[in-house]
Structure formats: structure tokens, C-alpha cells
Amino acid sequence: MSDPHLWWYVSRASAMIAWALMTASVLWGILLSTRVMRRVDNPAWLQDLHGYLGGTSLVMVGLHMVSLMIDSWLSFTAAEVLVPFATAFKPLPVALGILAFYLLVAVQGSSLLLKRLPRKFWKGLHYASYATLLLVSFHAGFSGTDVGSLWYKIVSITLISVAAIAVTLRIVAGRRGGSARRTDAAPTSTPLQPIPRTMVVASATGLADGIVGIRLELPDWGVLPVWPPGSHITLHLPSGLQKQYSLCGDPANRNQYDVAVLRTADSAGGSSWIHENLVPGMSLSVSGPMNHFELEPAADYLFIAGGIGITPIKAMIQSLPAGRAWKLVYAGRSRQTMAFVAELEAQYPQRMIVHASDENLRGLDLDVILGPSTAQIYCCGPESLLNAVAARVPAARLHLERFVPLERMARPAAPIQVACRKSHLEFTVAAEESLLDALESHGVPILGSCRKGICGTCEVRVAEGRPEHLDSVLDDTEKDALGVMYPCVSRSLTPALVLNI
Ligand code: FES
Structure with a gap:
């Protein structure tokens, strides 16, 4: 603490680091969202890099603001670093920096609440990252005490060029996707009502x-x-x-x-x-x-497919980077009834265990397969297989896709008082009527498909009340965290429900 300008150095260094991290975060996010990195092996932690970079840049911005206040030479007040135009020192560039800080807080905060926010809202807010970077560039370009020095010009030009290239890349990739991008934006677990x-x-x-x-x-x-x-x-x-x-x-x-x-x-x-x-x-x-069968980033995967359950698993395998650790257990009655078996075996001979019942009279030994595994398990196939796997794997590592609905215990059905916020409708659903049928008969814009609680098409957001989940789409805790329900089969634990539809 002997150097009287220690905090001045801290404020300069933290500002530069924040700017660089923010640029890197935006660049990495663009590479991920435009799938440029798809064929590159990026382990799970690298997938999270975008979030870490953004979060660390916010910490650095915080440090920059605090050091501006602590430094005896600069001695900004709290109001001057938090309220736009409260300072007489370069008021406009400083105000742009303050605005960028609030945007960054909103972007990072919404990412932490990703699972609780409507995906469209989160995505819209996330686009504010570009505006944040622009504001930071103006702020840094006009208000820094190093403005004018050669090294600062070189760093600034480099960061601004990288940001410009990244945003151009995003715009070009977005255009190529055309209107189809809208579905990309639709969350995998909170889909829009699909239009055929x-x-x-x-x-x-x-x-x-x-x-x-x-x-x-x-x-x-x-x-x-x-x-x-x-x-x-x-x-x-x-x-x-x-x-x-x-x-x-x-x-x-x-x-x-x-x-x-x-x-x-x-x-x-x-x-x-x-x-x-x-x-x-x-x-x-x-x-x-x-x-509703999302492939989450993980370091190691074990895929278990029974019969036609190979279909989503095949797409998962095909999307993984070449160097990722994974194994596939593919079971069926005989090779003649197992789609893609020859193709997959030829492509991944070291990673596959094929179990054809007519070749191997002993059943699939799940204890041996699952016993030593610590991988994330993705399983799709007949109910008996799913139940056997579910009985051996902790829920935190288990991801299932069902073809038939789970048998679930329901309470005796009772009438439900339903209010639809966006449609401005209120009605009573009779005990013997499904909630989806009632929504449809009252003209609420909702689509149903399987009507068995498997496909997820009828997903609706719950604003108030506690749904009684009777479907087989997601984990009940996940549905509650997302605030959604599937009204084709699900009902209500509370006498009334308010739906955001
Ligand atoms: S219509 Fe398929 S889950 Fe409701």
C-alpha cells in the first residue's frame, strides 16, 4: 500500500481486463450459438466458458467501480459511479459506462435465472450483450486516463475489431438461418406451440x-x-x-x-x-x-438404446465432438430388427456394446454395465428397459425418453377453476373433463398432440396455483422450476390455476 496510486492502477487494470473478458465472452457465445465450434472437441467446462467470462467481467467491472471510489486521486463518489451524468468528469462517456454496467448486470442476472424466465425474454435480454460491448467501447475510448497512449490505441483497436468481426459473423449466420432461427430460439424444454x-x-x-x-x-x-x-x-x-x-x-x-x-x-x-x-x-x-430429451454438456456419456429407442440417441452421438468420452449400449431382439446397427458398429467399433437377444441368451446385464459408470446416462427404449435403468441410476445422472406414459397415481379428480391471463378467460373444468379439452373448447390457442402426457406439445406456463403433474415429459421438479404443466393429462393440487396463455 506504499504506492499512493495503487487503486488507480487497479482501476485501470480491472477496466481493461473487464473489457477484454466481455469481448471474449461475446465472441465465445457467438461461436457457440452459430455452431461454428460444433466439430471441435469442447469439453463441458469449455461449454460454460461463455458464462464464466461474462461473470468474471462483471466482477472486474465491480472492482473498477470500487477502485475509482477508493483511489484518493480520482475519488469518485458512489453516486458518480452509479448514476449517469452525476459526475462532471467526461459525463457522457462515463454515463455510457454506467449504462453498460446495468445492462451487464441484467444479462448476467437473467442467465442465472435462465430456467425460471421465459426463454424469449431471456434471449431478448441476452442480445443486450452486444449493446453492452458497444457502450463499453465508447466508454473506454473516451474516458480512460490512458486514452491517447500508443499501447491503449493498439489494445482498443484489437478489441473493437474482434467484437466487430464477431457481431458480423452472428448477423451473417442469423440471416442464413432466416426465419427458421425462431425455432432455434425456442427452448428445448419450454417450446412454443408448434405451427405445422x-x-x-x-x-x-x-x-x-x-x-x-x-x-x-x-x-x-x-x-x-x-x-x-x-x-x-x-x-x-x-x-x-x-x-x-x-x-x-x-x-x-x-x-x-x-x-x-x-x-x-x-x-x-x-x-x-x-x-x-x-x-x-x-x-x-x-x-x-x-x-424434452436434452443432451446436456458433460464430460462422459453412457447411451442406452433399446430397439427403436436408438433414434434420438443416434442424433446425440452424431452431434458430439470427436474426442468426447461416450459409450453406447444398443439392445434389440436381433440385428435384423435393429436400425442403424451395422452403420454405428462400423463407425464406432470401440464404443459400442451390441446386445441382440437371439445371439446372447443371457439378458442385458445392467448391473455390470451401470455399476462402475459415473457418466451421464441417456436411455431411450421400451418401458421395461427404462424402469430397469431408472432403478439403478441416481436421478441426477439419468435422462429418459419415454414412448408410453408413466403409470402415475392421481388424486380423485375434482373441478378446477381456471383463469387464462392472456386470453382473459375464466371457466371451470369439470372433474371428468381434461384441462386441455376445456382450454380448446373455450377457444384458448393451444395445441395438443399425443394427449397422453408424452410429447410435450401442450405445454403451458403456470402463473398461479400448483399443478398436479400426471404426465411423463420432464421431472416434476424440473417442471416446477420452469413453471410449466402439460394439461392433456395433468390437473391441479389447488382449487384454482392461473395459466399464462
Ligand atoms: S399433448 Fe402431448 S403432452 Fe400434452
Whole structure:
């Protein structure tokens, strides 16, 4: 503390570091959002780098402001560093810096509350990062005590150039995505009500016994919305049936959707209609993609697929960087009934365990497979497999995609008083009526699809009241954290619900 200008040095250094970190955070966020880094192996901690950089830059900005007040030479007052135009020292550039600070607080704060905020709101606020960087550049360019020195000019020009290139890259990538970007913005777990689009069947190919692969394209060869692995689309069949199928192609391919359809004997006719009638050239109404089977960043993955459950898992594997640690356990009745088995085995011979029941009379030994694993487990397939895996893996490491609804205990159904905030409607849902049916019959704009609590299409935000979750879409705690419910099957624990729809 012998140097009388120690805090002046701190204020200069923290300001420069904050500016550099902010620039790096915006650049890294753009690289992630534009998928430029998709093929580069970035471990989980690197995925979080964007957040760490932004958070540290806010800490540095705080240090800069505090040191401005502590330094006996500069001696800013609290009002001068917190209130725009309260200082006589270069009032406009300082005000821009203060404004940037508040924007940065809003951006970082909203990121901490990401799961509790409407995704659109968060995303809109997150775009304020660009404005923050612009304001900081003006602030630093006109108010710093080092302005005018050669080193400062070099650093400033470098940071501003990097920011300009990054923002240009974002704008170009955004334009290429066109309107389809809107769906990219839709959260994987808080989707917008999907609007069907007409697509054309480009091919229908047998993938395995009883499984047909359908490729869908836009009639004008347009670009499709970005979809994260684990997503599904809904096919609206001419009979009025709506069927959900996981996307199993490469998530980086924006020109087509690939699904694999297993013909099931007990279906309501959807899969048999597809097998018997769907031919190339045919048009089909398709909505989505939606995602309730999100692939979270992790250092190590264990994928377990049973039968047709390979479809979302295949897309997940395909989206992982080459160097990421993962293993796939793929089980089925026989290789003839297992779609993509040969292709995956050829591609990833070291990472796969194939268990075909007709080759291996002993069942799949999940204790051996799961016992030593500390990986994040992603499992999709028949109920028996999901239940067996769920019984052995802690919920924190478990991610399941269900094809059939969970059997859940419901309380005796009672009438619910429902208010819809945006539609300005209030009505009573009878005990024997589903909440989704009641919303539809009152003209509330909501879509349903599976009506069994599996697909997530009918998701609605709960403003007041406690829903009784009876669906199989997400963990109940996750739904409560997000403030959502699925009214096709779910009801209410409170006599009244207020819905944000
Ligand atoms: S319509 Fe599928 S979850 Fe409600």
C-alpha cells in the first residue's frame, strides 16, 4: 500500500481486463450459438466458458467501480459511479459506462435465472450483450486516463475489431438461418406451440425389419429450423392422428428431417398407415421440432438404446465432438430388427456394446454395465428397459425418453377453476373433463398432440396455483422450476390455476 496510486492502477487494470473478458465472452457465445465450434472437441467446462467470462467481467467491472471510489486521486463518489451524468468528469462517456454496467448486470442476472424466465425474454435480454460491448467501447475510448497512449490505441483497436468481426459473423449466420432461427430460439424444454408446415417425403427406405426410414424436405428446398439432438417432430396424418418421431439424422443438416418409424401392432393405426401409404413425393403436415430429451454438456456419456429407442440417441452421438468420452449400449431382439446397427458398429467399433437377444441368451446385464459408470446416462427404449435403468441410476445422472406414459397415481379428480391471463378467460373444468379439452373448447390457442402426457406439445406456463403433474415429459421438479404443466393429462393440487396463455 506504499504506492499512493495503487487503486488507480487497479482501476485501470480491472477496466481493461473487464473489457477484454466481455469481448471474449461475446465472441465465445457467438461461436457457440452459430455452431461454428460444433466439430471441435469442447469439453463441458469449455461449454460454460461463455458464462464464466461474462461473470468474471462483471466482477472486474465491480472492482473498477470500487477502485475509482477508493483511489484518493480520482475519488469518485458512489453516486458518480452509479448514476449517469452525476459526475462532471467526461459525463457522457462515463454515463455510457454506467449504462453498460446495468445492462451487464441484467444479462448476467437473467442467465442465472435462465430456467425460471421465459426463454424469449431471456434471449431478448441476452442480445443486450452486444449493446453492452458497444457502450463499453465508447466508454473506454473516451474516458480512460490512458486514452491517447500508443499501447491503449493498439489494445482498443484489437478489441473493437474482434467484437466487430464477431457481431458480423452472428448477423451473417442469423440471416442464413432466416426465419427458421425462431425455432432455434425456442427452448428445448419450454417450446412454443408448434405451427405445422407442409413437407414432402423425399424417400421412404427400409432400415430394419418393421422399420421404415422417412426423409422429409421442404417443397422449396428451404432451410429447416435448427434442432438440438433428442428433438422430435410430429407428423399430422390425413386421418387426423398425430404421431411423434425422434429425429435421427445429423442435427447439422438443415435441409432434411430423418425419422425412423417402427410398425407397431398395438398402435392406433399411425405407424401402419405410414408403412403402407407413405411414398416419395407425398406431402405431409409436420410440426416441431420440440425437445424434452436434452443432451446436456458433460464430460462422459453412457447411451442406452433399446430397439427403436436408438433414434434420438443416434442424433446425440452424431452431434458430439470427436474426442468426447461416450459409450453406447444398443439392445434389440436381433440385428435384423435393429436400425442403424451395422452403420454405428462400423463407425464406432470401440464404443459400442451390441446386445441382440437371439445371439446372447443371457439378458442385458445392467448391473455390470451401470455399476462402475459415473457418466451421464441417456436411455431411450421400451418401458421395461427404462424402469430397469431408472432403478439403478441416481436421478441426477439419468435422462429418459419415454414412448408410453408413466403409470402415475392421481388424486380423485375434482373441478378446477381456471383463469387464462392472456386470453382473459375464466371457466371451470369439470372433474371428468381434461384441462386441455376445456382450454380448446373455450377457444384458448393451444395445441395438443399425443394427449397422453408424452410429447410435450401442450405445454403451458403456470402463473398461479400448483399443478398436479400426471404426465411423463420432464421431472416434476424440473417442471416446477420452469413453471410449466402439460394439461392433456395433468390437473391441479389447488382449487384454482392461473395459466399464462
Ligand atoms: S399433448 Fe402431448 S403432452 Fe400434452
